[in-house]
Amino acid sequence: MALVDIRQRSGLLFGLLTVAHIILISTQLGPARGVSLPEAVVFGAFAEVQRGAAAAIGSVNEAWGDYLGLRAVRSENKVLHSEIWRLQVTLQQEQALAAQARTLQNLLKLQQSTPLQTMAAVLIGGGASPDFRTVSIDKGTRDGLRQNLAVIAQAGVVGRIILPSIRASKVQLLIDRNAAAGVLIERSRAQGIVVGDGSDRLRMDFVANDANLLVGDRVVTSGIDGIYPKGFVIGQIESFGREAGAYQDVVVRPTVVFSTLEAVLVVLTSVTASE
Amino acid sequence: MRTVGVVLVALVLQTMAARFLVGGSAVVDLVLVVVVYLALTKGPVTSMLAGSAAGLVQDALSSGVIGIGGFTKLLVGFLVGSIGQQFIMTAALPRFAIFLVATLLHAAVFMGLYMLIGFRTFSSPFTAALSQAVGNVVVGMIAFTIIEALPGAIERRKLSRRRK
Numbered sequence: 163m164a165l166v167d168i169r170q171r172s173g174l175l176f177g178l179l180t181v182a183h184i185i186l187i188s189t190q191l192g193p194a195r196g197v198s199l200p201e202a203v204v205f206g207a208f209a210e211v212q213r214g215a216a217a218a219i220g221s222v223n224e225a226w227g228d229y230l231g232l233r234a235v236r237s238e239n240k241v242l243h244s245e246i247w248r249l250q251v252t253l254q255q256e257q258a259l260a261a262q263a264r265t266l267q268n269l270l271k272l273q274q275s276t277p278l279q280t281m282a283a284v285l286i287g288g289g290a291s292p293d294f295r296t297v298s299i300d301k302g303t304r305d306g307l308r309q310n311l312a313v314i315a316q317a318g319v320v321g322r323i324i325l326p327s328i329r330a331s332k333v334q335l336l337i338d339r340n341a342a343a344g345v346l347i348e349r350s351r352a353q354g355i356v357v358g359d360g361s362d363r364l365r366m367d368f369v370a371n372d373a374n375l376l377v378g379d380r381v382v383t384s385g386i387d388g389i390y391p392k393g394f395v396i397g398q399i400e401s402f403g404r405e406a407g408a409y410q411d412v413v414v415r416p417t418v419v420f421s422t423l424e425a426v427l428v429v430l431t432s433v434t435a436s437e
Numbered sequence: 438m439r440t441v442g443v444v445l446v447a448l449v450l451q452t453m454a455a456r457f458l459v460g461g462s463a464v465v466d467l468v469l470v471v472v473v474y475l476a477l478t479k480g481p482v483t484s485m486l487a488g489s490a491a492g493l494v495q496d497a498l499s500s501g502v503i504g505i506g507g508f509t510k511l512l513v514g515f516l517v518g519s520i521g522q523q524f525i526m527t528a529a530l531p532r533f534a535i536f537l538v539a540t541l542l543h544a545a546v547f548m549g550l551y552m553l554i555g556f557r558t559f560s561s562p563f564t565a566a567l568s569q570a571v572g573n574v575v576v577g578m579i580a581f582t583i584i585e586a587l588p589g590a591i592e593r594r595k596l597s598r599r600r601k
Contacts, residue, residue, distance in 0.1 A: 172480070172481040172482050172485065172515065172518065172519065175482060175485060175486075176481075176485060176511065176515045179485060179489050179511050180508065180511065180512075183489070183504045183507055183508035183511065184504075184508075186503060186504035186507075187502055187503075187504035187505060187508070187550075187554075190502050190503060190504070191502075191554060198503060200497060200503060201496075201497045201503055203497075204493075204494055204497035204498065205497055205498055208448070208452075208494065208497075208498055211445075211449060212449070212452055212453075215449050215452075215453055216453070219453070287452040287453060288451075288452050288453065288454070289452065289498060289499050289500075290448055290451050290452050290468070290494065290495040290498035290499055291451075291466065291468075291495045291496075291498070291499045291501070291506060292451075292464035292465065292466050292569060293499070293501070293547065293548075293565075294499035294500050294501060296498075296499055296500055298452070324500055325500075332498075332500070334500050338500065339558070339559065340500060340556075359561070360559070360561075360565060361561070
């Protein structure tokens, strides 16, 4: 029997691959869908690629910074020749250092102000598909992280860990279409659930029509979901309107700017223990 | 081997760029752009294999069902590759149309499959699909222009150096 040259039979290849994909998809449609082995293996392997790419970009940034610094020092030396006050240089250097350390100080302040046990982590990559809002961080099970731990930043709640590998973890951002958190309005204590819709805004569901709301009200975590600790800021009400049903249509603007995130804190303390 | 490298670079760039795009509405699927490019230049078999593998990796790296992204890119690779074999796709307008239609088809099948199995809801699917289509068309057209203009530009540079 002559062997079929698959390069000449694209329709046959398409059929075979389609069947393979359908089988693969159907294996994941059971009721108890956890983290699959292929997902964990691929993420673990690719996280190392992301770590390497992030390190390479960091090195280039550092080298560029050094080059710019060298140029700055050269011009500064020219100024120093003409100026008498050497203390001015020291002051400038301290100001530069203070600016560089500001981000880390803010993070440290949050770490000290919260009674929860936390661990700082750095973002090493984003999600591979624009349809999902996930990021990768540089800490994993080796550092004590596990699934469903809350991830926060100085501005507020970031998301939760959905897939920890040995040296990295995948974090589902609060703006992902599959993300949700139990919340309440800080001023009126009206409860609801915020859900992501894939955009840069959140939707607050199950807010009763008679609930007292104002534009600008702070939305904080209620702690009822068992993932996010109570009282952490999610965002502010941007708009709301009364629907025909029993609930209001509420749009929340997150306080965290997800596109500029660089470092986060993972809450290690379980929520039930902290309450 | 070069195809594997191109797909890997697209995946790395996608994950690095996604950090800065996660909060915004401007989205580009670089892997889909590569799949369409491969389909038009190398035919359906290469694009199907590359799209299928890259889609599966994207699924594993995202928080979705493994296989949906793979199947969607397999379908796009097959259809665009088959069209590319039947028609001449060297002019800008047909390429523009192909990138646009491929992205819209990808979005429709991807979101449709998720809604079909009930794993996800999409509150504004048309906006998401259109913004992705615009992003992919822009990146795809620029990539095609650069890739095609690069050998000529290098050759011209060499000739001008020789003359000097």
